[in-house]
Amino acid sequence: METISFAKGAPAPELLPLEELADCAQTVLAREGTTILSYGSGAGYTPLRELIGEWFGVHPGRVVITNGALQGLWLLARHLVAGQSVMVEWPTYDRAYKLLLQARASILAAVVDDRGLDPDNVDSTLMGQINPAFLYTIPTFQNPTGTTMPIERREHLVRSAVKRGFLLVEDDPYGLVRFEGEPLPALFDLAGKTSIYMSSFSKTIAPGLRVGWLILPERLAEELTEAAAGTYITPSLLGQAVACEFIRRDAFVPNLKRVNELLKLRRDAMFAALEKHFSGVKWTRPEGGYFIWLELPVPTDTREVLARAKGVIGTAGTEFTAPANYMRLAYSSAAPDEIETGIERLAAAV
């Protein structure tokens, strides 16, 4: 029996634009191989910094490109935490959480409900506390819950950050991975481009390129560039040049459309399978992204369910600091026609 995976937040092989990327790689190596195969700035490949700067309406000096967004968060945490607290969403992305603990942050948590992070809970949790080094949030198609903060909550959160004077770090790898509904403004835009924004091409082109970026206040961008250079000299420029070429030759938008169509098929297959095999159970209904958050009745322990399940894997909520009756289901990597079988196998183990 082949194992069907709902565990990994990774794209299915057919989502990767192999041929176009191979052609981009050939083009950039022929055109500027001696530059991109050498050392460069700690902040990354200049043409891509300029392009991202154009996209976001900021000076390219504010853009720091890293080997994936997670490395950017690591640089940021190492630089800013210094024994302070960091506020995170509860639940939150497991790798980010572990990374913050490694940076010796003490953790403050604010609740995520079915409309994303609750800013009232941020306000009440911070009452009487010293400000955290920053608040780390994933406002759109959150990992692990798939939830999205509506505009009122975004505005409220930005107002609170301005009023109390704490820094917002917005992680937005899924914002463009939208299948339906209206896009919402980033916290970064609502904050007049003064907060910190991070994103990545992992979900819109390919994770193996390892191209993510931070948009920072200018001074912090300089400091992190120095920290990056002191850690790994220069990020891998080949992947960045390939991503830049992919965008410059207008392959990005049609590819994103294709990726979103393929992901929508998977999400719809998972919705249908959940309706059939988990009726009466609660789950989130994201308009994009990679994840659905399943809430089984207490006292079900999803770690035990997953241990019993044959031929299917998912991730227990406890991995994301959530109670044991929750489970994250990623629909991104399984084939659409496997999804029903996977959900049926999971239901059999409950």
Ligand SMILES: Cc1ncc(COP(=O)(O)O)c(C=O)c1O
């Ligand atoms: C919220 C979030 N941030 C960051 C990442 C990692 O991004 P990257 O591959 O750019 O390091 C992921 C990947 O799953 C994610 O879900």
